Every structure is written in structure tokens, then in C-alpha cells.
Amino acid sequence: MDRTHPYTTFRLAGLLFGLRASAVLELTRHRELTRVPLAPPTVAGLMNLRGRLVTVLDLRRRLDLPPGPADARPMHVVLNTPDGPLSLLVDEVGEVTELSEADFEPPPESVRGVARELILGVCQLPGSLLLILNPATVANLPPPPAAPRPHPTPARL
Amino acid sequence: MxxxxxxxxxxxxxxxxxxxxxxxxxxxxxxxxxxxxxxxxxxxxxxxxxxxxxxxxxxxxxxxxxxxxxxxxxxxxxxxxxxxxxxxxxxxxxxxxxxxxxxxxxxxxxxxxxxxxxxxxxxxxxDGKPAPALPARSVPPASPNPPPLPSPVPKSLPAAPASSTAAGAPAARGDAPEVDELTREFVLETQENLAQLVRHLGKLEDAPGDHALISAVFRTLHTLRGNSSFFGFTKLERIARAAEDLLERLRSGALTLTLEMTEVLHDMVEVVRELLAAIQSTGRETPHEYRDLIACLAQLTGVTAGSPSRAPNKAAWPGPAAVPNLQSQLQEFPSPTAAGLSATATAAAPPADFQSQLGDFQPPAAAAPANSEPRAPDLAESTVRVDVGLLDSLMTLVGELVLARNRLLPFAADHAETAYVAATQRLDTITTELQERVMKTRMQPISAIWSKFPRLVRDLAHACGKQVNLVLEGQGTELDRTLLEAVKDPLTHLIRNSVDHGIEPPAARVAAGKPPAGRLLLRACHEGGLVIIEITDDGRGIDLARVRAKAVERGLMSAAQAAGLNDREAMDLIFLPGFSTAEKTTHVSGRGVGMDVVKTNLENIGGTLDLRSRDGAGTTLRLKVPLTLAIIPALLASCGGERFAIPQTSLLELLRLEPGPDGNGIELIYGAPVCRLRGQLLPLVLLSRELRLAAEPGEPGLPSGPASIVVVQAEGHRFGLVVDQIHDPEEIVVKPLGRLLQGVPCFAGATILGDGRVALILDVVGLALHSGVVERIRERPPAEETAPAGTTTEPEQTLLVFELGGAERMAVPLDVVARLEQFPRASIERTGGQEVVQYQSRILPLVRVAAFVAGCPAPEENPDGSVDVVVYAAHGRSIGLLVGRIRDIVRVPLKLQPSPGRRGLLGSAIVQHHVTGLLDLPGILQEAQPSLAGAGEIS
Structure with a gap:
């Protein structure tokens, strides 16, 4: 009865996450990043995705998870957002699973803090718990605390 | 739908x-x-x-x-x-x-x-009735009783076939008993034009092929014809038209001027004068028909015609209008149009029928407008309207292609197979060409934004009660549409300024010996890969005395400082934020948000603004903008393991400071790094520190070895960017940063380099502001006192300003200062009653300067227990002067007021709005270290 949708799954810090596949542009292997100095810490850097400039988010930081090993070679889950492609760094990409929204349960009480806004729900899979991420809120960073640029506003003349 | x-x-x-x-x-x-x-x-x-x-x-x-x-x-x-x-x-x-x-x-x-x-x-x-005056942008109610117009106009004129020569000819004019003002003006003007025409004809006899002269005669006749028809002087109009037709053929080269033609043209002038005389006295033309003259002119035009297919028409129906359009108008407005056209047919003499004339309209070249001013171009068949978004995405794609090509080229260099190398080379050339062409599609003539200016200038001039003639030159100059958009507002603002502030009211102009109407020239051209746009007015120019006075009044500097500025520097004051010399704020301009914003906006797109003005004679503003923004030349530099692109437009020069015995020449003045460049102090920005690239946060990041410095310019201020390494320049494709990075300062975008890596593009202006290097320059403390404005300009001197006990400010000429050092209090030792420190493996004797200056308390130590020492070098020896907090290094005109009786001081002067004592170093040293005396006189 209930319609199912494909979900892309990936592992991060020992947890299993899922994203609606329609929000995912592509999955790519590890790439060299260019750091962006002075950027919010959640921004891991910039990468070149076949000539497109893609901002890369450190999903561990975004989800308040502990930092990974220094020699990790994370993979990219590239999201299609209204502002262009946005990549999430993940430990390992899993398989695509068909899920129905009816299977979702609200996130358990143990999930607190920022992650709560980002997790749409959880889904019991055999042997593991799948956390479904909300692609829209993941891409929305809290406003940077930095003061606005002290540049003279190019007022209309 | x-x-x-x-x-x-x-x-x-x-x-x-x-x-x-x-x-x-x-x-x-x-x-x-x-x-x-x-x-x-x-x-x-x-x-x-x-x-x-x-x-x-x-x-x-x-x-x-x-x-x-x-x-x-x-x-x-x-x-x-x-x-x-x-x-x-x-x-x-x-x-x-x-x-x-x-x-x-x-x-x-x-x-x-x-x-x-x-x-x-x-x-x-x-209907020829005067209507109530409409203000430019609103519609007032119609006045109930419109007074009748002096010269009544027939409500509907029967379609008078123009070939019928006499009927209804002088239209309304005949009824006017007296000659009105406009007509008189017309007569006067025409008489003047005729005199000129005769002169030109005379010259043409000597140089029958002179194209400029023929064109001048043609223009005169063209004007005469237009004006005559406007006033309804049909005879004049027909004569002028016949002559104009002849000249048109001469001008196009279809005919060459013969003596006979010159004679007939002289005859024509006589006839026109006769008619003018009649109009002047009676308000109407003479009854004579002058058919002979017209026939004569027509014959000269037609008989010797080289190519009969040429469109001889030149009149009522202008331009290359599309045929269907013309016909639909013919149907709708049978009378005037048909009359006009048949007038053309007859007056233009050759037996071309209407159909063949229509045919002549079709080839775009055949009936090109007489003058070169752009008219409605009917290019429907050769152009396509394309959505700008499509062009933009095309440009992006070409950018990608360029990058892909750049990545491929190194492989080809390593590849031995000639076929592969040849194929890559071909790809290379095609890509380059494609890039050029696509960039060209985004180019638009500057007239796209200039077209609004005649109206703007008219409205402004009316609002300010001025007369302004706007002259546009180089309307076809093309630039990228994004840039076009970016220069529109600055240009509008500058034009406003010129009309409002530059050009004087007519009375003032006449008093100054200028014509009552001001001239505003807009000129655009290409020059060395840049587009130059000049705005020139012949107004009052910029009164530098006013600018200086205003700067003092606004507390930007002291009167002495203002007087010391040279003209160039004084002119630059106009670009300070909030600066305006307008006495009153008008709705047009003078609100003080202005030139600085204009300049900043231009700099944001890699442009510059240059101002030249002569008092009383006018002002020229020169804008230089790049042709395109999408692909820019940039210098690559690396720092902290990352590469950065620095746009070439903000680049001044590259420096490499080799380590010498005194280090590598970078000094810190209270944490602010500086170096000397050709005797001037160059503030430095350590890129690794500014962008927090250093592994150890809190490290000042001063390079230990040789330093690579990129000297850049932001908002008119120079500073040096200290980087790890400077690479080669490269053409880069600018890509905007994503939304998540919009608030991050210092970057103007990013680009993908030839090796596929992403490099950030430094925003030099943003970097300057973020690091405070410009802020420091801008925020000179405002003057709380002002000495009487000096009339004579004092020679400028660079001074090191420091405190010496209490808040007393002291200065010494920078020339005598070798270095600035800080030593821990504990490192000061004593030998033979003399304080010394070990400095560069030598012994540096110290002099507590305060002790030698009358009434000066000893300086306090810095909170961290260190002392500031000015290292003074003379006669091969160095002496450390122990001073208080070091404030600044300034270049100022020095007007010394002697302070007799004060030991240790040469005098005092106002430096940066503070009374500052100038140390008598030779005197002090004489007292403290007799062996070193005689050094360091102040010039």
C-alpha cells in the first residue's frame, strides 16, 4: 500500500545514515580538498567535481560527532541543493535501500542537540538502526558568528 | 497559453x-x-x-x-x-x-x-492648442481655457500631392501677419549656414574631391531642407532637397563635382537668399516657382548618374524600414505617407516609380541612414534574440572547456605520438577561438547604457537650471554585459556630478567667457585590453582650495596637513568616504555618498578611476575597466600549503627580501609588520597569519628566510602581501563561492587550476580591510585643533613618532633610524656607567632620551617588561635611544616652531593633529655620548 522510495545509505562514526536518493546527485571517491581559511569549521573545503566548484561539508562536525582518524580518506555524498551541489564527507558508502515513510519512527530520546534537527526519523533495519537525514537542514548552516564584512556597502547610487 | x-x-x-x-x-x-x-x-x-x-x-x-x-x-x-x-x-x-x-x-x-x-x-x-504645462513626470489637470496659438494650424490638411507645386504651399504661415520668433531664428541660422556653404563651395573649387567639404555642404542642405519643411516653406524645401540629392550623389562618389555643378549650387544659394529675404519681411515665400533651378539640379543629379539602381531617395521616409511595415502604414495613413513618398519620387527627379523605390528599401545597405548615428537597426533577419541566461551558461561551459584543455595539454607534452599531439593542438586552438567568440556574444556596445543619458542629462539640466549639450563618442565600444551593468550606476552618478557641480549656470558661464551651454563629453574606447570611459565637462572644475578647506572642516586633517598636500593628493580627498564639497544638498547630488562608493564599485570589478581637473576649465574623469570579468589574468602564490590567485588588476610589483645582516628587512611596529620600499614604508599583511594558515595559532608568522612579497593596491592604498612562494601568472576562470561561503571575508571567488585543484581568489580590498591595514591608514584621528592654515607648503619629511614619558609626543627624522627594537628590561647591562644591550653580537650603548629633554619624565616600561629602542646609526656606530611607546611613522610637511630654552628639542610642530616635539638628536648625543656628536642633523 505504502509507496517506497530509494534511500542512499552511508556510515559515519560507526552510525548508519540514510538520505533520500532523489536528493543525492552522486557518490564519489575521496578527492583532494582545498581548505577555505576563515570559513565556518563545518566547511571542510572546496573540491572540483568535473569542473564544478563544490563546497564540502564535514558531516562529522555538522552532526557533532567525534573527529575521525587523521589518515581517513572520506568519500563524498554530493547533494543537489537549490544553491548548487554540496558534498558531505562520509566514512563509507553503503547500499541503496527501498524504504517507506511509514517505517520511520521519531528519533530516540538519546539523540540530542543539533543532530535532532537534522534527523527526520529512524528506521529499524535488521541488525542496525538507520538514521534518516533531512537534506534541507543539513545544507543549512547556522549563521556564521563572524561579524559581517566591514566592507563599505556598495549602496545604490 | x-x-x-x-x-x-x-x-x-x-x-x-x-x-x-x-x-x-x-x-x-x-x-x-x-x-x-x-x-x-x-x-x-x-x-x-x-x-x-x-x-x-x-x-x-x-x-x-x-x-x-x-x-x-x-x-x-x-x-x-x-x-x-x-x-x-x-x-x-x-x-x-x-x-x-x-x-x-x-x-x-x-x-x-x-x-x-x-x-x-x-x-x-x-490640435495646435497650447496645453497646460505638464511637469515631466506627472499629469496635471488640463486648464479650462487654453489661449489660442498665434499661428493657427489647419485641423486637417488635405493630402497635398507634393508634386503639385503651388497648392496650399506655405501652409499656415501665410496667415501670420508678423514673423514669429522661431521663423526669425530660422532665417538667421540659415543665413549663417549659407555663408558657410559658400565658403565651402569656394574651397571645393580648389579641391573638388574633398569628402569632408562635400559632407559639410550636404549637412547644411540637409538641415535647410528639414527646417524648411518644418516651417512649411515648401519652395525652400524642394530646392534644398534637389540640391541635397545632388550632394548625396557627390558624397557617395557616384558623381564628381564639376564646374557646372558649382555654378548651379551658387545660383541655388542666391535663390535661397532671395526666399529668406522674402520670409524675413513678409513671413512667406516669394510667388516665384524656381522650377528651372530645380530641374537643373535634378538634371545634374540624374543625367550623369553612374548607376541607376542607386536609391536616389533621401527623404520623407527614413531608414531601412521593413516593407510590410511600410505598407501597413500606407494603408492606415494614406495621406501623409503617400504624399511624402510621392514627394520623394518627384523631387528626387529620376523616373523611378514607387515600386522600384520600395525595392530599394530592401537591401539593408541601399538606403543606409545619411549620418552615422545609430538608428533603429532592422536586423531581424540576421540576428536572433537570445536569453542572457543561456549566454551565461554558454560562457560557463566554455570556461570548463578551457580548464579541461589546460589539463590535457601537459599530457600532450609528454606524449610522443604525433597524431595525439596534433589533435590536442587542434583542440587547443579551437578552444581558444571558441572562448573568444563566446566572450564576444556577451559583449554589448556601451550605447546600451548610454542611451539613457541624453534624457537623464536633459532632466538634470532642467532641474538645475542649466544648459548642457551632451556629446557621445565611441558608442560602439563593446564590453562584457556584466561589466556594462556594473559601470552603469557609477557612470550615472558621475554624470549627475558633472551636471550638478561641474557645469555652471548659464549666467556664470557667460561671465566666465564661456558659451552659456555647457558641454558634457562622454567618450569610450578600447585601449590595451581595457575599456576607457571618459566623462569630460567644461565646467568650473574642482576648486582644490575648497576641497582642502572642506577636509579640514570635516575633521579629516589639520589645516597644515591640508595645505601640505600637493594637488594630486588634494584631488584624492574627494574619494574619501562621506566627502562632498557641495554647499547645499540638492536632490540631484551632494549628499556625500558618492565618489568613494563609485571608486569602490569600480575597484570591485577591477577598474580604476582617475580624476583630472583644471580650475575654471573643467573636469575629466577617466574610468578604466577590464573587457570581461569571467576570465581574468591572475598571479598564483602559495602560502601555508595552499595556492591563491591574486587578480592582476590589483598587482603592483613583486618583491623578494633576501636575509641580510639585519634579518630580512621586515620589521614589526607594535605587531604591525612593515618593510621599506624605496625609502617609503610599506605596510605588510602576512597572509599566513591573516588567513590563520599557520599550524601554530598565535605565531606572528614572520618568515625566517627570504620573504616573497606581492605588492598590491586596494582602495588607493599600497600594501605588501607576504606569501611563501610566488608562482607564474595564469588566466583563470572566476567561479563564485557557494552560499555557505558567502560571508567569508578575503575571497572574491575560486577557480580551478590546470592541475584540477581548486584555488581561492584573494579579494585584495577585503583582505586589506580584514587585516586592518587600510583601516589603520583611513582612521587617522580627526583634528581637535587646527593651526592657522599655512599658506606656504613646507617640505615633507618622514618622521618616526613616539611617546617619551607621559603623553608627550616626540619625533625624529626617519632617515637617522636604522631599526626599531624591543629588548627585555632584564637584558640591559651596565658597563663603565653606561647602559648597554647585546645586539647582533655587538654592544649597543643605550641613551635614555628623556633624561636629556627638559621637563620630561622617564618613559614607563611596556607591560611585558620590555623597552622600546630606536637604533640610531651614525659614523659607523649604533646607539640605542630608549623611548616610550612608538606611535607611527608619518610623512608630513614639517613646519617647525622653535621652542627656545627647551633643552633637547629643536622645536615643535603639529604632526597628526598633535603637538609633537622634534628631538635635537645631535644636542642630546653631544651631551650623552660626546664621541658621536655631530651626527644626525635634521635637514
Missing amino acids: EALDEIVKEFLVESYENLDRLDQDFVRLEKSPADRETLGNLFRVLHTLKSSAGMFGFQRLEKLGHAGEHLLGRLRDGRLALNSAMVTALLADADTIRGILRQLETSPTETAGDDRTLIETLHLLA
């Missing part, structure tokens, strides 16, 4: 374009009211708009279009004389139409509105 939307959109776009031209044409008309060609254009624009609006059922538009068209039709046919009330009403019409169009962009139907007054006014004017 969607298809219809598309059509409506097209209609809107086209109408906007037409309206923009309309503004320009109206203003042109005010200058030459009889320009039939322009009138015809205007008429067509409104006619098209009316018809299209009718088709879409936009009733307001249709009515407004019709009212304007009606008036223009009468003007075009010469039945009415254009006056400024008409221009104002027509402009109001155009404005109202534009308003409706704008609203149609968002909603499918017109908003309700009452255009009755406006339409009524237009109709009244069209």
Missing part, C-alpha cells in the same frame, strides 16, 4: 528597447526640432506599440500609444512646430507607458489608471 506569454514577453522586451530609443530621440528633437527622420522614428515606435498593444488587448497602452502617435504624426508632416510642452507631454506619455509595461511583467493584465488628462493634453497639443 505559454506561447502567448512568450509573445507578450517579447513584446515587453521590444517595447522597452523602443522606449529607451524614444527618450534619446525626444531629446535629440529638442535640439533639431525639424529632424523628420527622428520624428518618423518616433512615430513608428509609438505606432508599433499601439498596434501590438491593441492586438494583446492592452487598452491603456493602446490609447496612450495612439495619443502620442497622433501628435507625432502631425509633427512629422510639418503641420505643427515642436515645442518643449510637446516634448514634455510626449516624455510623460513614454513614462506612463513604461510604467504599465513594467507592471505587465508580473501581471497578465494592465492596472487600472486614469490617463485621460495626459491623453487630452496630447490631443490638445496635436
Whole structure:
């Protein structure tokens, strides 16, 4: 009865996450990043995705998870957002699973803090718990605390 | 439904374009009211708009279009004389139409509105009745009793076939008992023109091939013909037209000037003079027909014609109008158009029938407009309207292609196979060519934004009570459309300034010996990969004395400082934020948000602004902008393991400081790094520190070895960017940063380099502000006191300013300062009653300067227990001067006021708005270290 949708799954810090596949542009292997100095810490850097400039988010930081090993070679889950492609760094990409929204349960009480806004729900899979991420809120960073640029506003003349 | 939307959109776009031209044409008309060609254009624009609006059922538009068209039709046919009330009403019409169009962009139907007054006014004017004056942008109620016009215009003139020579000829003029002002002016002007024409004819006898002279004669005749038809002097008009036709053929090279022609032309001048004399005395032409003359001219034009296919017509119907359009207008307006056309046919003499003339309209070149000013180009068959978004994405794709090519090229270099190498080379050339072409599609002539300026200048001039002639040169100069958009506002602002502040009111101009009307010249051209735009006025220029006074008044500097600025520097004050010399704020300009914003906006797109002015003679502003923004040359530099691109436009020079015995030449003044460049102090920004690239946070990041410095310019201030390594310049494709990185300072975007890695593009202005290097320069403390303005300019000197006990400020000339050092208090040792420190493996004797200056308490130690030492070098030895906090290094005109009796001081001066004592170093040293005396005199 209930319609199912494909979900892309990936592992991060020992947890299993899922994203609606329609929000995912592509999955790519590890790439060299260019750091962006002075950027919010959640921004891991910039990468070149076949000539497109893609901002890369450190999903561990975004989800308040502990930092990974220094020699990790994370993979990219590239999201299609209204502002262009946005990549999430993940430990390992899993398989695509068909899920129905009816299977979702609200996130358990143990999930607190920022992650709560980002997790749409959880889904019991055999042997593991799948956390479904909300692609829209993941891409929305809290406003940077930095003061606005002290540049003279190019007022209309 | 969607298809219809598309059509409506097209209609809107086209109408906007037409309206923009309309503004320009109206203003042109005010200058030459009889320009039939322009009138015809205007008429067509409104006619098209009316018809299209009718088709879409936009009733307001249709009515407004019709009212304007009606008036223009009468003007075009010469039945009415254009006056400024008409221009104002027509402009109001155009404005109202534009308003409706704008609203149609968002909603499918017109908003309700009452255009009755406006339409009524237009109709009244069209009927030759004076209508109440319409203010430029609003519509007042019509006055109840319009006074009658002095020269009544027949309500509807029968379509007089122009070939019928006598009938109804002098139109309304015949009834006017006295000659009105306009006619008198016409006669005077024509007489002047004739005198010139005769001179030109005389010269032509010596140089029959001189194209410039022929063109001048042609123009005179063209004007005469237009004016005559405007005033309804049909005989004059016919004569002028016949002569004009002859000249047209001479000008095009189809004929060469013969003696016979010259004679006939002289005869023509005599006849015209005769007619003018008659008009001047009686207000009408002589009854004589002058058929011989016209026939003679026609014969000269036609008989010897080299190529009969050439369009001899040159008149009533202007330009290369499309044929179907013409025919539809013929049907709708049979009388005036047909009359005009048949007039052409007869007056132009050769037995070309109407059909063949129509045929001549078709080839675009055949009936090119007489003058080179851009008219409605009918390029429908050779051009396609393309959505700008499509062009932008095309540009992006080409950018990608360029990058892909760049990545491929290194492989080809390593590859031995010639076929592969040849293929890559081919790809290389094609890519380059494609890039050029696509960039070209985004180029637009600057006239796209200039077209608004005639109207703007007209309105401004009216508002300020001034007369301004706007001259546009180089309208075809092309630049990238994004840049075009970016220079539009700055240009508008600068033009406002010129009209409002630059050009004087007519009375003042006349008093200054200038013509009452000011001249505003806009000139654009390409120069060395840049577009140069100049705005020149012949107004009062910039009064530098006023600028200086204003700077002092606004607390930006002291009077002495202001007086010490050279003219160039004083001129630069105009670019300070909030600076305005306008005595009163007008609604036009003078609010003080201005030149600094203009300059910043230009710098943001890699442009520059240069100002030249001569007091009383005018001002020239010179804008330089790059041709395109999308692909820019940049220098690559690396720092902290990352590569950064620095746009070439902000680059001044590259420096490499080799480590010497005194380190690598970078000094810290209270944490602010500086170095000396050709005797001047260059503030430095350590990129690794600014961008927090250093692994150890809190490290000052001073390079230990040789330092690579990129000297850049931001907002007129120079500073050096210390990087790890400087690489080669590269052409880069600018890509905007994503939304998540929008708030991050210091970066203007990113680019993908040849190796596929991403590099950030440094925003030099942002970096300067973020690091505070410019802020420090900008925020000189405002003056709380001002010494009387010095009249003589003192020589400038660079001083090191420091405190010496308490808040007392002292200075020494920078020339005598070798270095600035800080030593821990504990490192000071004593030997033989002398304080010394170990410095560069030598012993540096220290002198506590305060002890030698009368009434000066000893300086306090810094909170961290260190002391500041100015290392003074003379006679091969160094001495450390123990001073208080070091404030600044300044270059100021030094006006020393002696302070006799104060030991240790040469005198005092005002430096940075503070009374500052100038140390008598030789005296102090004489006292402290007799062996070193005699060194370090102050020049």
C-alpha cells in the first residue's frame, strides 16, 4: 500500500545514515580538498567535481560527532541543493535501500542537540538502526558568528 | 497559453528597447526640432506599440500609444512646430507607458489608471492648442481655457500631392501677419549656414574631391531642407532637397563635382537668399516657382548618374524600414505617407516609380541612414534574440572547456605520438577561438547604457537650471554585459556630478567667457585590453582650495596637513568616504555618498578611476575597466600549503627580501609588520597569519628566510602581501563561492587550476580591510585643533613618532633610524656607567632620551617588561635611544616652531593633529655620548 522510495545509505562514526536518493546527485571517491581559511569549521573545503566548484561539508562536525582518524580518506555524498551541489564527507558508502515513510519512527530520546534537527526519523533495519537525514537542514548552516564584512556597502547610487 | 506569454514577453522586451530609443530621440528633437527622420522614428515606435498593444488587448497602452502617435504624426508632416510642452507631454506619455509595461511583467493584465488628462493634453497639443504645462513626470489637470496659438494650424490638411507645386504651399504661415520668433531664428541660422556653404563651395573649387567639404555642404542642405519643411516653406524645401540629392550623389562618389555643378549650387544659394529675404519681411515665400533651378539640379543629379539602381531617395521616409511595415502604414495613413513618398519620387527627379523605390528599401545597405548615428537597426533577419541566461551558461561551459584543455595539454607534452599531439593542438586552438567568440556574444556596445543619458542629462539640466549639450563618442565600444551593468550606476552618478557641480549656470558661464551651454563629453574606447570611459565637462572644475578647506572642516586633517598636500593628493580627498564639497544638498547630488562608493564599485570589478581637473576649465574623469570579468589574468602564490590567485588588476610589483645582516628587512611596529620600499614604508599583511594558515595559532608568522612579497593596491592604498612562494601568472576562470561561503571575508571567488585543484581568489580590498591595514591608514584621528592654515607648503619629511614619558609626543627624522627594537628590561647591562644591550653580537650603548629633554619624565616600561629602542646609526656606530611607546611613522610637511630654552628639542610642530616635539638628536648625543656628536642633523 505504502509507496517506497530509494534511500542512499552511508556510515559515519560507526552510525548508519540514510538520505533520500532523489536528493543525492552522486557518490564519489575521496578527492583532494582545498581548505577555505576563515570559513565556518563545518566547511571542510572546496573540491572540483568535473569542473564544478563544490563546497564540502564535514558531516562529522555538522552532526557533532567525534573527529575521525587523521589518515581517513572520506568519500563524498554530493547533494543537489537549490544553491548548487554540496558534498558531505562520509566514512563509507553503503547500499541503496527501498524504504517507506511509514517505517520511520521519531528519533530516540538519546539523540540530542543539533543532530535532532537534522534527523527526520529512524528506521529499524535488521541488525542496525538507520538514521534518516533531512537534506534541507543539513545544507543549512547556522549563521556564521563572524561579524559581517566591514566592507563599505556598495549602496545604490 | 505559454506561447502567448512568450509573445507578450517579447513584446515587453521590444517595447522597452523602443522606449529607451524614444527618450534619446525626444531629446535629440529638442535640439533639431525639424529632424523628420527622428520624428518618423518616433512615430513608428509609438505606432508599433499601439498596434501590438491593441492586438494583446492592452487598452491603456493602446490609447496612450495612439495619443502620442497622433501628435507625432502631425509633427512629422510639418503641420505643427515642436515645442518643449510637446516634448514634455510626449516624455510623460513614454513614462506612463513604461510604467504599465513594467507592471505587465508580473501581471497578465494592465492596472487600472486614469490617463485621460495626459491623453487630452496630447490631443490638445496635436490640435495646435497650447496645453497646460505638464511637469515631466506627472499629469496635471488640463486648464479650462487654453489661449489660442498665434499661428493657427489647419485641423486637417488635405493630402497635398507634393508634386503639385503651388497648392496650399506655405501652409499656415501665410496667415501670420508678423514673423514669429522661431521663423526669425530660422532665417538667421540659415543665413549663417549659407555663408558657410559658400565658403565651402569656394574651397571645393580648389579641391573638388574633398569628402569632408562635400559632407559639410550636404549637412547644411540637409538641415535647410528639414527646417524648411518644418516651417512649411515648401519652395525652400524642394530646392534644398534637389540640391541635397545632388550632394548625396557627390558624397557617395557616384558623381564628381564639376564646374557646372558649382555654378548651379551658387545660383541655388542666391535663390535661397532671395526666399529668406522674402520670409524675413513678409513671413512667406516669394510667388516665384524656381522650377528651372530645380530641374537643373535634378538634371545634374540624374543625367550623369553612374548607376541607376542607386536609391536616389533621401527623404520623407527614413531608414531601412521593413516593407510590410511600410505598407501597413500606407494603408492606415494614406495621406501623409503617400504624399511624402510621392514627394520623394518627384523631387528626387529620376523616373523611378514607387515600386522600384520600395525595392530599394530592401537591401539593408541601399538606403543606409545619411549620418552615422545609430538608428533603429532592422536586423531581424540576421540576428536572433537570445536569453542572457543561456549566454551565461554558454560562457560557463566554455570556461570548463578551457580548464579541461589546460589539463590535457601537459599530457600532450609528454606524449610522443604525433597524431595525439596534433589533435590536442587542434583542440587547443579551437578552444581558444571558441572562448573568444563566446566572450564576444556577451559583449554589448556601451550605447546600451548610454542611451539613457541624453534624457537623464536633459532632466538634470532642467532641474538645475542649466544648459548642457551632451556629446557621445565611441558608442560602439563593446564590453562584457556584466561589466556594462556594473559601470552603469557609477557612470550615472558621475554624470549627475558633472551636471550638478561641474557645469555652471548659464549666467556664470557667460561671465566666465564661456558659451552659456555647457558641454558634457562622454567618450569610450578600447585601449590595451581595457575599456576607457571618459566623462569630460567644461565646467568650473574642482576648486582644490575648497576641497582642502572642506577636509579640514570635516575633521579629516589639520589645516597644515591640508595645505601640505600637493594637488594630486588634494584631488584624492574627494574619494574619501562621506566627502562632498557641495554647499547645499540638492536632490540631484551632494549628499556625500558618492565618489568613494563609485571608486569602490569600480575597484570591485577591477577598474580604476582617475580624476583630472583644471580650475575654471573643467573636469575629466577617466574610468578604466577590464573587457570581461569571467576570465581574468591572475598571479598564483602559495602560502601555508595552499595556492591563491591574486587578480592582476590589483598587482603592483613583486618583491623578494633576501636575509641580510639585519634579518630580512621586515620589521614589526607594535605587531604591525612593515618593510621599506624605496625609502617609503610599506605596510605588510602576512597572509599566513591573516588567513590563520599557520599550524601554530598565535605565531606572528614572520618568515625566517627570504620573504616573497606581492605588492598590491586596494582602495588607493599600497600594501605588501607576504606569501611563501610566488608562482607564474595564469588566466583563470572566476567561479563564485557557494552560499555557505558567502560571508567569508578575503575571497572574491575560486577557480580551478590546470592541475584540477581548486584555488581561492584573494579579494585584495577585503583582505586589506580584514587585516586592518587600510583601516589603520583611513582612521587617522580627526583634528581637535587646527593651526592657522599655512599658506606656504613646507617640505615633507618622514618622521618616526613616539611617546617619551607621559603623553608627550616626540619625533625624529626617519632617515637617522636604522631599526626599531624591543629588548627585555632584564637584558640591559651596565658597563663603565653606561647602559648597554647585546645586539647582533655587538654592544649597543643605550641613551635614555628623556633624561636629556627638559621637563620630561622617564618613559614607563611596556607591560611585558620590555623597552622600546630606536637604533640610531651614525659614523659607523649604533646607539640605542630608549623611548616610550612608538606611535607611527608619518610623512608630513614639517613646519617647525622653535621652542627656545627647551633643552633637547629643536622645536615643535603639529604632526597628526598633535603637538609633537622634534628631538635635537645631535644636542642630546653631544651631551650623552660626546664621541658621536655631530651626527644626525635634521635637514
